[in-house]
Every structure is written in C-alpha cells, then in structure tokens.
Amino acid sequence: MIPLSKPKKGASGKTGMWRTEKPVLDKERCTNCLLCWVFCPESAIYRTEDKVEIDYEYCKGCGVCANECARGAIKMEEE
Amino acid sequence: MKMEDIPKEELVLSGHSACQGCPLTTAMRTVLKALGKRTIMAIPACCSAVIQGMYPNSGVNIPLLNVPFETTAAVCSGIEAGLATQGIDDVNVLGWAGDGGTYDIGIQALSGAAERGANFLYVCYNNEMYSNTGVQRSGATPKHAWTTTTWKGKEEERKDMPSIMVAHNIPYVATASISHPIDLYEKVTKAKSIKGTKYIEILAPCPPGWRFDYSKTIEVAKLAVQTRAWNLYEVENGKYRINATIRRPKPIEDYLKLQQRFKDAVKDTEKVREMQANVDARWQWLEKMVEITN
Secondary structure: OOOOOEEOOOOOOOHHHHOOEEEEEOOOOOOOOOHHHHHOOOOOEEEOOOOEEEOOOOOOOOOHHHHHOOOOOEEEEEO | OOHHHOOOOOOEOOOOOOOOOOHHHHHHHHHHHHHOOOEEEEEOOOOOHHHHOOOOEEOEOOOEEEOOOOOHHHHHHHHHHHHHHOOOOOOEEEEEEEOHHHHHOOHHHHHHHHHHOOOEEEEEEEOOOEOOOOOEOOOOOOOOOOEOOEOOOOOOOOOOHHHHHHOOOOOEEEEEEOOOHHHHHHHHHHHHHOOOEEEEEEEOOOHHHHOOOHHHHHHHHHHHHHOOOOOOEEEEOOEEEEOOOOOOOOOHHHHHOOOHHHOOHHHOHHHHHHHHHHHHHHHHHHHHHHHHHO
C-alpha cells in the first residue's frame, strides 16, 4: 500500500504557537492594496469583502506583512 | 493585471512546517494560484518536502508526489505521458525543486526531459544553497557567499542555469522573484498556455541560510532586483525580453549588507568591486541578448 497524505489545514499543528510577536492591522490606515496578503508565507492573511483579516491561529509572526505594508498599517506587537 | 485578480483560493494551506518568513511558500502560493487546482506536482527532497511530507497530512491542496532527489523532471515526463495516454489534456504538470535539485542533482533528468520536449512546467525556487540540509554550497551559490561548506566565502562563480535551459531550445524560460508577484503570476499563466517544456526560476531569499531577519524576506528579494543582482527576464522561443528595467540601479552593497552571509565579503572593497562589475556585465549581456534576438 502506498502511504497517502490528505490535505489538511494545520498539517503541522496550530503554528500560531510559534509566534513571539503578532501583527496588528489598523483598518483605518489599510487601503486594501493586498501586498500583505500576496506576500504572507503562511496563507494566514485572507481577503474578506473589502479588507484583509489575519488568522492568528496559524500566523507564525514573521513580520513580512508589517515590513512590506506601504501605509504602515500593520504593527508588530509583543504577545 | 491587478493584485485583486489573483485568485483568493489558497492551495498552500496554513499551518505547514516551513520556517517563519519562508520565501518558498510565498512563491508556491502564487504559482499554484496561477496554475489552478487541476495540477499535479512532483517535489524531490528539498525544503518544500516538509510542507506536504508530514504524513498523514499534507499542506498542499493538490495531488503531488514526493520523488527521489534527481528524478523530478523524469517523474513529470512520466505523469505527462500517463495523462496523454488517458486522453487527459486539461491537467498541468508541475515539477517543483530547489536549486540543489535543479542546478546540481536534478540537471540530468531535467536536461533529458527538455530535450524530449516533455510537456510540463519546471519551477526552480532558487535559495542559492542547500537550505534544507543546513546551508551547504550549491551550484547556485554566488561567489564570496558564506555557507557551512564555504567558510571563507565561495570561490567559484555560480552556474547560469537559465542560459543552460535556453540552450535546450525550449519554448519558454523565465526568471522571477517573490518580490514581484504579478510578474510571477503572469509568467506562470503564460507558461501554462505553451506546449512543451517550460522553465521558470524564482529567487527565494532564505532567512536562516542567508542570515537576515525573517521579516525582511521580500525586502531582500526586492533589493536583488533593484541592484540588478537578480534580473527579471523571459526568453520566449529564443527571444529575450527584460521584464523589470532598472534604470538607476542601487549599489550592490545595499543588497549585500542586509545579509550576514556576505559580512566578510562587504569588508573587502576589492570583492565588492568585483561583484558590482559582474552585475553590471550581466546587465550589459542581457541588453545585448535582447538586441540580438529581437
């Protein structure tokens, strides 16, 4: 029998546990340019109707989103 | 094309085991969105293997195969032949390997598949070293870069893999960077529409390997393009085209000093001068190729 893996969110568990700093989005400043969404290595930023949301269950807190946000709308805060 | 035109559906699922700030997952997300769900992927031993190789779960929501290190392109040829035999022509076949699995270990299978004109897309995400096994030098490591096997900086120049693929006379070869997602998305979409072997190489700066803070992955990739250390171009049926024309390039130091792997090299003005000269010569070569082939 060939061992088959099945696709699953959280294949390596709740990776939000890895985080020491969390990104916090200021929705007032956000222009929905989607840079954070497209660059997120974790697929942990998702698009809603008009803005983006962060999935803290899986966000590893790398800070790429905060570093790339052109409007400075994402700040990293200690957990 | 605009950013919002990139599909929302994620084929790389959250909660995978790649490092924080990993460039390969950013690249894989964009590439798989461009190819769509009807794609079969082959992945050899590389950092990507930890994303879908955590049996019994996979972090990638498409069918894929874990294959031996040197066989990515051979397996893709097989998948493609199997699909053709069954009369299935709406499934994309994707070979996805790192630079170790492409420049060094997988080059024989890739060369063979390209020569046979097998119909698949091969993507090399280039982190310029064997990151998964703990940062050893590869054929893609640039000169003067530190790795655990080149303590005093690599002494040799890197291979020019895109040119090796162009020399196979395949219909499409392109370079991309994770910092330019729309360019990457468009290249994959174009490659998808072409029959034959297609090769795309994506620069993927690795935070633990290149030794920079993991929030700076995209910044480093962007600087590589802005300093011309990494050029974005495509070769369609032998015709070269530059996709990001950098009129006023930043000095190479801007790119080097962000990375601890060059910390010794940047102290040596002679080495920096040499690297700057190489980068300039490469750009001139590229402009010449555009001129000659168009």
